[in-house]
Amino acid sequence: MNTVVLLACTGLGLGALYFLVASGLSLIFGLMDVLNFAHGALLSVGAYAAWWAATDGGLGFWLAVPFGTAVGTAASVLLELALIRPLYARPRDQILATVGVGLALPALIMGIWGADARPFPQPESLSGTVRLLGATVPVNRFVLMAAALIVLVLLRLFLAKTRYGLIVRAGVEDRAMVTALGIDVRKAFTLVFAIGGAAASLGGALAGLYFGSLNPGQGTGLLIFAFVVVVMGGMGSVTGAAVASVGVGLVQQFANYYTAAGLGDLSVVVLLAVLLLVKPRGLTGRLA
Amino acid sequence: MTTHLKRWWPLALLLVLLIAPYSTLPLPGLLDGPLGSPGSLQLIALCLVYGGLATGYDLLLGRTGLLSFGHALYFATGLYATDLAMLELGLGFVPAAVFGIACSIALALLLGSVSLRVTGIGFSMVTLAFAQAGAILVQRNPGGLTGGEEGRSAPAEHLPDALIGIQNTANLYWIAVLYLVVTLAVVQWTVSSPTGRIWAGIRENERRVEVLGLRPYGFKLVAFTVAGGLAGAGGVVYLLLTGGATPQAASSDATLALLVMVVLGGSGTRWGPLLGGVLYTWAAHRLGDLANSESIAELPSVLRVPLSQPLFLLGTLFVAVVYLLPGGLARLPARLRAGRAARAAEGSVTAVPEGAA
Numbered sequence: 001m002n003t004v005v006l007l008a009c010t011g012l013g014l015g016a017l018y019f020l021v022a023s024g025l026s027l028i029f030g031l032m033d034v035l036n037f038a039h040g041a042l043l044s045v046g047a048y049a050a051w052w053a054a055t056d057g058g059l060g061f062w063l064a065v066p067f068g069t070a071v072g073t074a075a076s077v078l079l080e081l082a083l084i085r086p087l088y089a090r091p092r093d094q095i096l097a098t099v100g101v102g103l104a105l106p107a108l109i110m111g112i113w114g115a116d117a118r119p120f121p122q123p124e125s126l127s128g129t130v131r132l133l134g135a136t137v138p139v140n141r142f143v144l145m146a147a148a149l150i151v152l153v154l155l156r157l158f159l160a161k162t163r164y165g166l167i168v169r170a171g172v173e174d175r176a177m178v179t180a181l182g183i184d185v186r187k188a189f190t191l192v193f194a195i196g197g198a199a200a201s202l203g204g205a206l207a208g209l210y211f212g213s214l215n216p217g218q219g220t221g222l223l224i225f226a227f228v229v230v231v232m233g234g235m236g237s238v239t240g241a242a243v244a245s246v247g248v249g250l251v252q253q254f255a256n257y258y259t260a261a262g263l264g265d266l267s268v269v270v271l272l273a274v275l276l277l278v279k280p281r282g283l284t285g286r287l288a
Numbered sequence: 289m290t291t292h293l294k295r296w297w298p299l300a301l302l303l304v305l306l307i308a309p310y311s312t313l314p315l316p317g318l319l320d321g322p323l324g325s326p327g328s329l330q331l332i333a334l335c336l337v338y339g340g341l342a343t344g345y346d347l348l349l350g351r352t353g354l355l356s357f358g359h360a361l362y363f364a365t366g367l368y369a370t371d372l373a374m375l376e377l378g379l380g381f382v383p384a385a386v387f388g389i390a391c392s393i394a395l396a397l398l399l400g401s402v403s404l405r406v407t408g409i410g411f412s413m414v415t416l417a418f419a420q421a422g423a424i425l426v427q428r429n430p431g432g433l434t435g436g437e438e439g440r441s442a443p444a445e446h447l448p449d450a451l452i453g454i455q456n457t458a459n460l461y462w463i464a465v466l467y468l469v470v471t472l473a474v475v476q477w478t479v480s481s482p483t484g485r486i487w488a489g490i491r492e493n494e495r496r497v498e499v500l501g502l503r504p505y506g507f508k509l510v511a512f513t514v515a516g517g518l519a520g521a522g523g524v525v526y527l528l529l530t531g532g533a534t535p536q537a538a539s540s541d542a543t544l545a546l547l548v549m550v551v552l553g554g555s556g557t558r559w560g561p562l563l564g565g566v567l568y569t570w571a572a573h574r575l576g577d578l579a580n581s582e583s584i585a586e587l588p589s590v591l592r593v594p595l596s597q598p599l600f601l602l603g604t605l606f607v608a609v610v611y612l613l614p615g616g617l618a619r620l621p622a623r624l625r626a627g628r629a630a631r632a633a634e635g636s637v638t639a640v641p642e643g644a645a
Contacts, residue, residue, distance in 0.1 A: 095355075096606070097611065105603075107603060266421050272417045
């Protein structure tokens, strides 16, 4: 029982991390049809910015995380304005440009801070454990879950209650129609990129907490599973991404523990293939 | 004279490539040693293999319009299956190579028939997922077969004597040239066949191909399988060149590198992917050397850090090509000609009123 609780909490923590990356990816893809290969790099930018602020910058952990998120958001907006916006007429080239950024940014980080993993400073209040149903669970798992839950609620509120949320939702359904109604959908593009970058870099800063260390390849490694989550959840659906990330995180943790290590990662991938073949439009049936 | 040159330059280039091992021409800056030295031949052979791989990959990307993110899987299958057939089954090199290529074709047929059931970005995702599964399998070293992070080196006792040792680099080099020629021929032949025309139709407008009463699925599967087989053959040559199989061959970075090569050179063109593959591989190696050189180490860190990361430079170059040179390097001459013609036309338009007056 102890093991099951611990595994469930760890799986949910991992799922929360996936959700932070995948929610932005899903919105970006749903609205703009851009598969953002640079999203993992944005996560790394957020992670390293937070780490730098917490160690060299001398900020505490609670200031370092917003700092990392802000830097990641700025990088994301810059990416959209400088690279994605001029390529609106060439959708495939947009994907290719993000592939290039996704290769270059981690390499740059590696050039500045080296390829080795760096320990991430853990604040006192979050380094302990909690007794839950007889199991000893690290606190940082709950921090991730809470962060993901807050992001999910905020995103849902934004999409449901605000005017821009309405435009984004309408754009995911039918971008041409929104444009035809005289709404400049490009502002929504930049906004969605900013939201996605913010969520991903927050995920990066908290990933340091979850894994205990950070390395330049971390973002790209998480990105593949975030892709799996996005496709499973149905592209453009935030709720679908939330459901799929919980599922993927749990399956991965349990399969890795109860079968050979690595089989969990494999089973997630096989799950995706099977799901796509049975339901080619994803869980929520909204594959573009 | 110039038309002859235009028609026969590939043959002349091939001739130059074939006699290169006998040359001692030094190419400072381009290569470390003289042209015929083992080190240079090794690098050129690697460039040619990647040129061939990119050409094969373009069968999917540029010719049929399928954006696959899992092509490295078939390359790695050829690589590992050949190596393991020699190590575990004790086959000789030639049967092992045939086995390796057959494995690649079979896997491409199987996974292609599954992943082609979804279209568009879903297809890209499923191929990425399968390739990632392959990469994880290779990393996890099931039953001690793949050797995990270390990989497995090829057994010297099963290889023909003519393919072992630094003095025989020229033979490996000729095999690489042969692989490239075969790949170019297969791509050229299939693309100009009736099937190839349907591939072009699928790339331009899949719905219309369906309206004409053809099922795109089967044609796409043929393209996927042929490309998979070519990648597997590339894996066999790569095994000979590097003397072993390492897990980097199966990583998603390997597929992205192929994608970068094709787009850099120009997808959907005859020579573009080859050009891109050769340039990328050469640049990756030379930039790696540059990064460790003393002239870089003395630079201030603002310049030194980016210059010491080959992937940063290549990624930036790639973005620049996508941004400034749509169609890649191979379409550059045509773009320049078109630009000149447009300027000339502008000139004649302004000249007309003067002539009329």
